[in-house]
Amino acid sequence: MPKSKSAYSIPTKKQKPDTYIFVVWVDNEAGVLARVVGLFSGRGYNIESLAVAEVDAIKNISRITIVTTGTPQVIDQIRLQLTKLVPVHKVAEFKREDKGVIFKEMALFKVVGKRNKIQKCLNACKKFNPVILDETKTSAVIQITALRREIDKMNKKLKPLGLISTSRTGAVAMTRGAKIFN
């Protein structure tokens, strides 16, 4: 190991990072998203995707869903640091592989081309509940809901079929069955 000239210690062996999904319930107030996102950037945590919207207009609660990667120690820190924020009510996190949780992303694809190409696109999307939101003689806007990697795949696949623009959301999550996050 090279000799360190630093006043700080040398980084030690790293554990393997995993992908986790955080669900955070916050007061819907000015700056709350900046607090959450600033915590991630300030402490060097990664954000893969982010979805946020108000879910309870009476109690003024927003629900933030963040997909992130980290070692178990980092994930613990993220949860504990989030919990410390004043406008945060509760925090839940789970592994992406968790079978007890559904998570979905939505994508809008704009396809420009002849009728048959658009039809091919629709067929390709068949597995992901495609909905045509807008249609002209030469174009269509198709909505699908799927997993991140599935949307990645479709994004690639539709390119040769006339896909000219993609817009997609971050993941949102919900537990299966009757129980809710705690």
Add this chain to the structure above:
Amino acid sequence: MPKLLTGAEIVFKCLEDQKVEHIFGYPGGAVLPIYDELKNHPSIKHILVRHEQGAGHAAEGYARSSGKPGVVLVTSGPGATNVVTALTDAYMDSVPLVCISGQVPTHLIGTDAFQECDTTGITRPCTKHNWLVKDINDLSKVMHEAFRVATTGRPGPVLIDIPKDIQFAKTKYKKSNKEKKLNGKSHNRFSQDQIDELVKLINKAKKPIIYSGGGVINSGPKASQALREFVELTGFPITSTLQGLGAYPGDDNQFLGMLGMHGTYEANNAMHDCDLLINIGARFDDRITGKIDEFSPNSKKVHIDIDPSSINKIIKVDLAIVGDVTSVISKINKTIAKRKNGHSKSNKSNIAKWWEQIEKWREKDSLNFVNSDESIKPQHAVQRLYELTKNKDTYVTTEVGQHQMWAAQHYKFNKPNRWMTSGGLGTMGYGLPAAVGVQIAHPEKLVIDIAGEASVLMTMQEMSTAVQYNLPIKIFILNNQYMGMVRQWQELLHEKNYSESYSEALPDFMKMAEAYGCKGIKADNPVDLDDKIQEMIDYDGPVIFDCHVDPNENCFPMIPSGKPHNQMILGPNDQEENKIKGKGKALV
């Protein structure tokens, strides 16, 4: 119909309700309505500083020495940005501050108005929470909540940004609602089972050590009391972090001195070799742990902390107890006492061998230094200062650098809240304004800032504050003409390339004292040192003491970077003995 109050009136009403007696501040355009209101509130005294950073550090000194939150009042824009260093400092060292900043009127926010800045945006990462009050009806609620956030749980700074039009606007005043909790976040989350488990570990331990930190101080004087009982009950050795000094008496035999980068040989070796490590209110800071992989490799680790995010952040522990130090330690003491009634077997005999080992480490006398008849050694200066002030209830602040470490090593504290130093952020220029704040909180006490000449120049202007309020603070400058700690690192790690660490044009501190209207004392030889220190102590008024010390002295012992606790470099005496190491200090 109740009387309508202006925003400015509400600010003071809240401060009165929170029993605030002193605020540290500096006026400016966007806080003028609040300053205008000051005259109507005789119970609140405003201390005019010379720079907003000084206001922040003074409030920190006030808070840390009194246990009450420090209150800061600054204007928008530069006023707010100048206080950022102090807020960050308070955040790192968990000091309760409430900072009120003025802001441009709401309709001008976002227009790059004169002295506008995104204060809540800038201070978001360096406060526990902050608020921009855009509606006068929120003001009293926010003010009270701010005090609650700053002082509960792990304390820290908060900021309230109040636009000028809100300071003029009128509404009804609402008293604070004490019932309300912070989103149900309680602080004591430990169970008797956890306490029992800890007591079991305590009974089994053969090589235990207690490592206490600033959390004990923050938990209040009762925590220090409980800690002393705990140490007596168990007979365990105790070491402390920089911030924890004073929680346990520094001159007690069970106290091993400070641990960490410049901690004692016995404390660090005991941390490395122990089989049970009980962390009470400390956070495994990187200046403490050294190399993480080799940190205390064979011990069961217990961590008592009020902040769950401090646990397992750096060092994985075997038993975590989340709660306020006072409650946790009191519970442990009770549990131990109860058990002892059942079967009086003490575990003190278990650890006799451990104490023998510790005494062997102690014989190294790792804080030693080669004293001199010709020049004042900085360590000697701190020792003399300690000897001449130890019988008074003395409060000590420091700047940051070698002098800070020497103060921590050689000044022995017996009570909590007597030692104010910038640990986490390491802010040069902290000590002088902090001393101002300490003296405000304790007008009759002796307050000394052990300083370095480079640090003290960063906030020197606060001498003017000390003179204005006739605060008899003593600025004890260990003047070695270098940024000593920078020079030490350059000597050890950068082949003695003293890049920019020498101050070529230092001011004449005697003349400076005269210019500020305080007393200047200069010492440059060891023979007069005691008399001059006594002269400083006896003088009723602020003093700048220019103590010329050996400029080449280094701070030892030291854990070099990337090394574990048991590989310390010791001082010159030891290096003489260990000639094998050849280049000695350059081995890092």
